[in-house]
Amino acid sequence: MAKQFPELDSAQRKFIEDQHMFFVGTAGPEGRVNISPKGMDSLRVLGPNRIVWMNLTGSGNETAGHLLETNRMTLMWCSFTTRPLILRTYGTARTSHVGDAGWQKLEALFPDHRSARQIYDLDIDLVQTSCGYAVPFMEYQSERDTMQKWVDGKSDDDIQAYWVERNHQTIDGKPTRANDKPTNAEHLS
Structure with missing residues (x-):
């Protein structure tokens, strides 16, 4: 049975920190709903009602476009190990793009990622847990190195050109702001 909370408690924070993957859900006022898996070392819980996560270059950029129209966001974690649990955080998010005021402060929370496009700052207004009894057992093997190999094979200009294309x-x-020129050029170096 689902349980709801006004904020993350310490056990829920620990559960999030132990997961290797999370999912983000966003939607504009009309059009498609997007659900996307995220991984790597790209998420930080900054308090009982605040999570930030760094969005790395990918084949799409739905979250950025949706948040330009409506700031709703849901993050979800599933346990694939011994404890069956699904945890969701609901709230409103702000987007920080490369070069925006405050980018460097947020970027410093994460390992250096040359392909970081945005950082999302989620203000949580509801936390929900549910059983996860139907979620299968899966074993974590390792992080994929595909993204890093792709980044290593690109120049900073190549990455920006990919964002535009x-x-x-x-x-x-809908626009995403990915084609905006960064005002903070040292980010990509």
């Missing part, structure tokens, strides 16, 4: 609009044709 592949990440400047959502699949519904």
Whole structure:
């Protein structure tokens, strides 16, 4: 049975920190709903009602486009190990793009990622847990090195060109700000 809480408690924070993957869900006022898996060392719980996560370059950029229209966001974690649990955080998010005021302070919370496009700052208004009894057991093996190999094979200009070519609009044709020129050039170096 689902239980709801106004904020994350210490056990829930520990559960989040122990997971290797999380899912983000966003949607604009119309168009498609997006659910995307995220991994790597890209998420920080900063308090009982605040989570920030760094969005790395990918094939799409739906979250950025959706948040330009509506700031709703849901994050979800599933236990694939011994304890069956699903945890969701609901709230409103702000987007920080490379070069925005406050980018460097948020970026410093994470390992250096040359392909970081945005950092999302989620203000949690509801936490929900549910059983997860139907979630299968799965074993974590390791992080994939595919993203890092891709980044290592690109120049900073190549990465920005990719953002303009592949990440400047959502699949519904909405803007994402990925084609904005960074004002903080040292981010990519």
